Structure formats: structure tokens, C-alpha cells
Amino acid sequence: MALLAATTHVSWRGVRACDHWSEMHSALDQLQARIGYTFRDPTLLRSALTHTSLAAEIPDADNNQRLEFLGDAVLQILLADALFHVFPQEREGVLSKRRALLVNEAFLAGLTKEIGADACLFLGKSEEKYGGRNRPSLLGDAFEAIVGALYLDSDLPTTRRIVMALYGDLLARLLTTEADDNPKGRLQELVQPLHGNTALSYDVVGIAGEDHAPEYEVAVFLFDRRVGTGRGTSKKLAEESAARAALATLGPSKSF
Numbered sequence: 001m002a003l004l005a006a007t008t009h010v011s012w013r014g015v016r017a018c019d020h021w022s023e024m025h026s027a028l029d030q031l032q033a034r035i036g037y038t039f040r041d042p043t044l045l046r047s048a049l050t051h052t053s054l055a056a057e058i059p060d061a062d063n064n065q066r067l068e069f070l071g072d073a074v075l076q077i078l079l080a081d082a083l084f085h086v087f088p089q090e091r092e093g094v095l096s097k098r099r100a101l102l103v104n105e106a107f108l109a110g111l112t113k114e115i116g117a118d119a120c121l122f123l124g125k126s127e128e129k130y131g132g133r134n135r136p137s138l139l140g141d142a143f144e145a146i147v148g149a150l151y152l153d154s155d156l157p158t159t160r161r162i163v164m165a166l167y168g169d170l171l172a173r174l175l176t177t178e179a180d181d182n183p184k185g186r187l188q189e190l191v192q193p194l195h196g197n198t199a200l201s202y203d204v205v206g207i208a209g210e211d212h213a214p215e216y217e218v219a220v221f222l223f224d225r226r227v228g229t230g231r232g233t234s235k236k237l238a239e240e241s242a243a244r245a246a247l248a249t250l251g252p253s254k255s256f
Helices: 002-009 021-035 042-048 052-056 065-086 091-103 105-114 125-129 136-153 157-168 170-179 183-195 235-249
Strands: 202-210 212-223 224-234
Touching: 021 042, 042 065, 042 136, 052 125, 052 224, 065 091, 065 136, 065 157, 065 170, 091 105, 091 170, 091 183, 105 136, 136 157, 157 170, 183 202, 183 235, 212 235, 224 235
Parallel strands: none
Antiparallel strands: 202 212, 212 224
């Protein structure tokens, strides 16, 4: 009950970040169980899960920006050390590229969902309304903030143990991530031999969210046939998401 008590601290003026506190309490417990760590200072976890959008509605609410800054640095050193030992023959440039793949927005957003932290986020009403709980940039920031909170609540060896357990087999992660790194290029490679260089086109079909945090919806067309749709916090990310959807639909062995 300590975590719940901290989360509903009177400094938030009695305003609840979630309408279902029993569900939130359960989600926070499950999150700590999934990462294999119970916070000694539960306010650190609360802060790591609190988005800045809540501050606009509750001025004295904590937010996760400082923890995100710290967690980003901790994550960089942990992955640099791990990759250095997993790939003892690789050059600096290759190691840097692989580290970048393991800390990019989409990858960290996926990790956030894997551990169920998306269900625990404290968001402002507007951010919640416009899909912030599924926004990759917000989810990636939250993962970095959780890492920062872990580091402050424990130490570097403990944080390394937990974080690397969440990542699992780095080689397997990289094989999947590297294959998914250029979906537009892979789609073009499949289409070009049959239909030429200009057969594919990408169109923005919708924009949601607020001006400061838009979410784009993009459709990819093979001539006049829609073959995939995707969303992202930028046109580039939405196009990549649409290309992935098209690859899943068409596939290398399917008819074009």
C-alpha cells in the first residue's frame, strides 16, 4: 500500500491521475514484479511514470523529464559495455549503430509495452484523449525514466542486472531490429523488379493529437491500391510503419 499512498500524495491536491485506482495499484505491482525489483522509494517510480502533460493540469505534480535525462545516460553506458563484450571484434562504428538501434524510440516503446509500463502512465487528460498512452516517443521516454529511477533507488550493478534481463539476448534482439530498420527500402526492393521505381507512393491520410505533439497516419499505395497504413509521431515514422504493414500484407512470397 506504500506505493499507492505515495501516488495519491496530497501534493497533487487530491486530483487523481487515473479513474480506477485499484487497477492502477495492481498495474504498478505487476510492473515491479515484471522487472524483478520493488522500489524502496516508490515516489521515484511514480515520477518516472508521470508525463509532463499532467503538470499543465496539476502544477505541483512531478514529471519524468529529469529521470529521462539520467536514464538515457545510464542506458547508453550499460549497452555500450554489453555490446563491447558481446561483439569483441566489431569496429566502433558498428557498435555505435547497434547501440542506436537498441535505444531508438520505437525499440524502447516496445520494451515499455513488454513490461506493462504503458498501463501505469500518469497522463494529462488531453494527452490521454489523443492517444498518448500509445505514442512511441512518450513510451520511449518513460522507459528511460524508469531506468533512471532504478539507478537512483539502487546502484549501477543492480540496474545493469535488471535492464539487461529486460533486453534479453542482445544478438536475437539485434537480428530482429536490424531486419526491421529499413522497411521502406525492403518494400521498394520487393516491388521494383515487377513494377519499377515509381509504383509506390506514401500519402498522409490523417493527423491527430495537439499541435505540439501530432500523430500522423500515412497510407502506402501500390499504384492505386492501398497496401498498408501506419501511424507515427513524424511523417517519416508513419511511413515506416505503413511500409511494415505492407510487408506483412504482401510478403516476399505473395503476389503483387
